[in-house]
Amino acid sequence: MRIALQITCVNDAMFPDTGKAVVRLLRRLGVEVDFPREQTCCGQPMVNTGYLDEAVPVVRRFVDAFAGYDAIVTPSGSCAGSARHQHSIVAERSGDPALAAAVAETGPRTYELSEFLVDVLGVTDVGAYFPHRTTYHPTCHSLRMLGVGDRPTRLLEAVRGIELVDLPHATECCGFGGTFALKNADASIAMGADKARHVRDTGAEVLVAGDNSCLMHVGGMLSRQRAGVRVMHLAEVLASTEEDEG
């Protein structure tokens, strides 16, 4: 089975530690991933802002980079959702049947990390150790576009040492929303402020989610508030071992 890591543009440029954690975690589980160097972005920033023509070359790059892999694993619910549900829209826009055929191949083989771990590898206990009071925010696209359900929490519950606390109003959007965070910054911040308040109410030290873009938004607000809560990608928690903590 050939497995490719789709790092995502945000993680590549801003959160390389998440990518390293995915590699470390999967290696610990006996899985070696390829990192196709030609990959860039899934095209979601363009699609979700309405720039479909601009997304065409980006999606073309995606399918070229990941052609021939049995599974494409990505530490982002949003980018997996983009590959699975939006690439076909872009392909249709391009009018290129070859691109449509290519996205029909790559889309269904794209897995968000928790899906890959639970559904493809069949594990929930990944042998992690993380002795911190932690709360989990299910990001909208992982929850409603992909339907990852309780996979992330099952993975977290199996982490040794973790004190996992429920996040009130967990399924409500954090307000990031891609370019929404800039185009409607006021509404975005109002939503983020409420999410940050719910996070603080848990008394957690760490907020975990499967999308660093959402965490960049909520984490940026928590940081500004000097709330004393740090944000971490799910992959980084699952990759943690006693050595890391020691």
Next chain:
Amino acid sequence: MSGTFVGMPAFPTAAREALGDTQLRRNLAHATHVIRDKRAKVVAEVEDWEELRLAGAGVKEAALRDLATHLETLEASLVRAGATVHWARDAEEACAIVAQVTKAHGVDEVVKVKSMATAEIGLNEALEAEGIAAWETDLAELIVQLGDDLPSHILVPAIHRNRAEIREIFLRRMGDVGRPAPVDLTDEPAVLAAAARAHLREKFLRAKVAVSGANFAVAETGTLVVVESEGNGRMCLTLPEVLISVVGIEKVVATWADLDPLLRLLPRSSTGERMNPYTSTWSGVTPGDGPQEVHVVLLDNGRTRALADDVGRQALRCIRCSACLNVCPVYERVGGHAYGSVYPGPIGAILNPLLHGVSDEQTASLPYASSLCGACFEVCPVRIDIPSVLVDQRAAVVDSHRGDRVPKAEAVAMKAAAWAFSDSRRLAWAEKASGLGGRLLRRFGRTTLPGGRAAAGRLPGPAAGWTGARDLPAPPEESFRDWWDRTDGGRDGGAR
């Protein structure tokens, strides 16, 4: 005697103002959560809810697929049942028809059943210009009308008001247009409702002409259906001599049996009730019973435009339940007025551009009034994929600007991003540049994220949109791809 949405600013500006209204924030957060929870409870009782949603969507979709045929059947059935059918291409034509019928009876007032179609076409204002007073009889519509206010919700147009405000409006305004509120009026809901009942009763008993909309129109029998909670609709539909119903052409369903899933979906989705208190149906004129002159105005007003849109046409399935508003995190915080239309919230953000196009700035801002969280799609009883339509309407907005001589900064940025993302070498260069920028940021921003990572605090210029309220992690010195190259994917002992 009511406000107007004409001249409203684009959504981000209107939203900013609304977000500063503390009373509004409190009223909305409370009301939307109450209805949201009620809905969730009664929906959970229905074992086959998902099948019911499919059935509801299917019925509406089938009707839309053969709309012309069903409308002609509806017209024939209505005429056979003694009704007069009018066709209105737009708001102006529809308003003119209602005014003309009303004037033909020599009256200067009508009573109204709550109706989105008549709100959409601005009927009250049009009638007022003709010297005809249109009295809203739905409690929330009455509050909006007396307060010279604008509706902010499809089902509960006065959702932005609390009971103290309603008491004040009743005391101040009821006397100007009819029976005044009692001087000892309190803000107890039952007391407020009693004042409205006494005020409205005079109007019900006096009115010769009533105006309604319809939730559904059954083609095979020429039956209109109104679903309501208060009974004011039943009064309007039965007491006056003349009844004029303004019905959007998308309200048609083929048969009575088609109502089955829709009448089960609607109350649970809208008011969070198993069944609404009043369901009125009428088929033209029944001799000696109810209105003896029945008019039906079939309204297009952009609906055929929406129908021609492959992705957007599903919005015409909407049964105006408001579940998408109640669950929307954006609506919950900014309220309905910011959308600049009688159709606010997620459905408004797609319906308005579909009905009217995206040529004006205000309408063009609506598809962006969403974080695309998908909560609306999840609750929609007729499975309108609102996030997908939002994205498609965003594309319509972008496409409408493709010929601009001076492109927007956003368009330039997207083109630049597409260029960089089309080739991984370009992206690698951009990341190296951002790594260098990160060094500057670390010096410039001088803040640290919890956990220790360097970050930028408030930055000027285009970065202010992000950093006004959120710290920004400094870009790392080394991108993931550079780390992968340097360490052979961590195999060179560089797992950190």
